Amino acid sequence: MKEQKKIPVGKVKRAAKFIKTGTKVGANYAGYYIKKTVSKQNKEDLDKKNAEDIYSAFSELKGSALKVAQVLSMDTNVLPKEYSEQFALAQYSAPPLSYPLVKNTVFKTVGKTPDQLFDEFGKSAVNAASIGQVHKARIGEYQYAVKVQYPGVAESIQSDLKIVLPIARRFLKLSKKEIEKYAKEIESKLLEEANYELELERSNWITSQCADLEGTIFPKYYQELSSKRVLTMDWIEGIHLKEFMEQKSGTEEANLIGQRLWDFYVFQIQKLKMVHADPHPGNFLITNKNELGVIDFGCVKELPEDFYRDYFLLFEAIRTNQMDQIESIMERLEFFLETDKKEDREKVQKIFVDLLSLVMKPFQEDYFDFSDEAFFKQIYAYGEELSQDKEVRNMGSARGSKHFIYMNRTLFGLFNILHVLKAKKIKTSGFAAIIEELPKKSA
Template sequence: MKTQNHIPTSKVARASQFVKAGVKVGGNYLKHYGKKLLDPELTKEELHQDNATDIYKALSELKGSALKMAQMLSMDRSILPRAYIDQFAMSQYSAPPLSGPLVVKLFRTYFGKTPQQIYDQFDMNAVNAASIGQVHQAWKDGKKLAVKVQYPGVADSVSSDLRIAKPLAIRLLNLNEKDINRYMGEVESKLLEETDYELELTRSMYISEQCASIPNLVFPTYYPDLSSKRILTMDWLDGFHLKDFLKTNPSPEIRDRIGQALWDFYNYQIHDLRQVHADPHPGNFLMRPDGTLGVIDFGCVKVIPDFFYDNYFRLINFDTLDDDRATMEIFRNLEFIVPEDSPKEQAFFADLFKKMIVLLGKPFATQTFDFGDNTYFDTVYAFAEDLANVEELKNSKVARGSQHGLYINRTYFGLYSMLNELKAKVVTHKPDWLISRRLRLEMQNAG
């Protein structure tokens, strides 16, 4: 893979890269409509492919929050055309890596030594390169290690990158500025946390220890003495990323075992720890033929405030939806309904969000759920497409939903997506208070 010898770090250089991407997108539109004059039946597939390629090339050279946005978007099949999904998915673990001299320079900056002076052996060729950093293999004291090295300038460019990228995001995603601004602070804070490897080290060790007893999960050991604010060292875990794992044609039993481990991992983090690995994309998991699951990269962790947790998850117990007064109170608490809404708007949005909760909360309403059911996911994606075209939402004076929901919703979307690709059937473990009366009765009758 071609390496990258330089990353633009100044605001001017990075802004220029965004501008170049925007110009190329504009040129692609002109080219598309010129061809369409000659061929009225021409679809937008070629346009999407050209745009996706040009935007990804620009973002992959910038690294950091710019590439992270592509990674986040690649998880959402309801927002972007397929060409973008396929191209942006590369940011999960196959972006262009840094060259050797840049890697050595980083080690000298943070340790005062070269990697060869720190480890018994260090492979200068990165095995994975993603949005915030890249991973190298190393060996020390007989142990095979994974060493995550952060790209230079990433931490310092988060805020300015998000401001520069906002117009491109508005144009690409067809969002309005108030929707973008609503959640910019939440995204910015999480991206800044992801660049702090000392914080990631602390969280990695804590969550790994707390979740160690969950069946079929495997966590690496972390090494504080070999880590710093921009370099993180841990045990090397063997395994396949999801796409490559599926090529091995695993049995349904193995798929279910891994799927169950994923569900139980997230169930425990959210409901017991109240903090969660909020970046559930395939690049952060290693799947094994024996049905065990390696979990890596705790850079993005969402700490769930009690007020948000209590309101958000009360809706997952569908008994709550039978109580209109309680439901409306929660909708106001979660900012689904806002003080400016007229009675007519309140009724409209309450009905809309009830439908959304029933659909997305369906796995919680049963003892087991077949995530291989594509009919369910087709319904979810169709609902998302319809939601994007709801005039009342488009014309609403405010963006709806607590900013805390941004990463929790993203977490469940990523979890559901991976379980769907695994075609896994899982027991949907949940806290006792989330079990509805109907489900409890079913469980009693079955027992």
């Protein structure tokens, strides 16, 4: 990657298009769980100058704050659209680290300089992410991808959150207590993401478990060439999923990659209860044999057994229309508040049953057409409708288990990728098997 001073406009526009589609569909829905709905009037009331101040505060921050801003600003209802897009894209514009700093980081944390560790080490990064950048290296005939973390990221997380959360709270109109449980979840995920030793351990475990998945490949990770801030893995030759989408969207090949993505995610959720929770196109490569290469396990969500069971039991109860079941599961999933009146509970129940009926649609059919605009428009329209609903607004409070944040991010991220791929025929059957294999309730 050339060390760039400016963002190439074409690249940004393409990425913006993808992210915009993604955030609109997924986050409007996901965001509902974690915020009071901001009314149209409120939105108009937002002082433009304040918004600009907040944007400039956010844009001064990198790494963790940027990630938080990205998670919290996913909902385009919360911040002006342009700002949300800026945050979503910001990871593409993080300035690359200089080679002396890369060399210093490798030396300080691995114990040797890149020149001592490798026969060849690319001085310029070939790829950048929000908290690190990737260099290509070689020993003999083997090629490696070396991910080097930006300095100070781990240390900044807590202090950055202290800056970002009060601002976010003001926008979301949540109390400190309400936002706390979600904030803690985000913070713990960010801290994990900044720990490359943990990433190495998890990558090795997940990849060993997924070894039999057809057409999906994983790099091998090298502990002796890695540290807390340096992660060395096999170099996978291929094009990024984003590029693949631009070239092959709507083709048979795109459908095949879509199927591999679906199988990879369902396998992790169902069998491992641990899922790669960052389905961002930058985290996947496509080889010339149309294999799906998974290259980043920074953000992994472990699904607690109780949550996993209730999540799918809720789907099943909705599918079979068992109202009593629905209510008790929703209770366990923290949808109801002690202060809710009977009519509040009924309203909340109706909203989520309607929404989840939409979300579970792909799981219920043998094959699902993710190119279907109507399906995505339906979800989006429902989110919009909710934000206009006066009763819902008056009821407003943070609802739902903290585990929803990353579970939803995963599912909607996946749905969006499949939508952009225009994957028409994804074999999604397997819901019955998930229900059949649900773990029994713990005592």
